[in-house]
Amino acid sequence: MKMIYKDPIATLLREGVIKKCQTDYRTIKNLLKRAQTDLVTATRNLNEDEECSYNYAYNAMLRSGLALMNIEGYRPDVRDKHLTIIRFVSFIFGEEYAKIINNYDFMRRKRNRFIYEPDIPCSKKEADDAIIIAQDFVEMICKHIRLKYPQKELDL
Secondary structure, rough: OOOOOOOOHHHHHHHEEEEOOOHHHHHHHHHHHHHHHHHHHEEEOOOOOOOOHHHHHHHHHHHHHHHHHHHHOOOOOOOOOHHHHHHHHHHHHHHHHHHHHHHHHHHHHHHHHHHOOOOOOOOOOHHHHHHHHHHHHHHHHHHHHHOOOOOOOOOO
């Protein structure tokens, strides 16, 4: 019988996949700036290397997810970091943002296949779609942080 907990963050803590941490606004700002750089790099490489573009788009999502976790006072533990970030983001944003979070999870699995199955191709359309998804995802997180923490000067 599976236990259902009312507090999903407490569930992640209980599972040992996240840990509490000190919020570090400099780290958050750097992660979000790097996410923006990743998006620029993904776009710049679209016509040269689709897989590279896809990976940079994914990295932008990963970094912004880490920033969200940090501003909430958490970080992923050592195992299943990428999946943990997705789960955390989904708990923060809920059903309203399920589509974009599902896209993020799909990108995580596809990126994993690129690494372990190098014969899997990445089309230009997939890479272009990944960039659009990543831009929406990063903006969603930046908007959330700006609204929840307006007193912080993060230059988002």
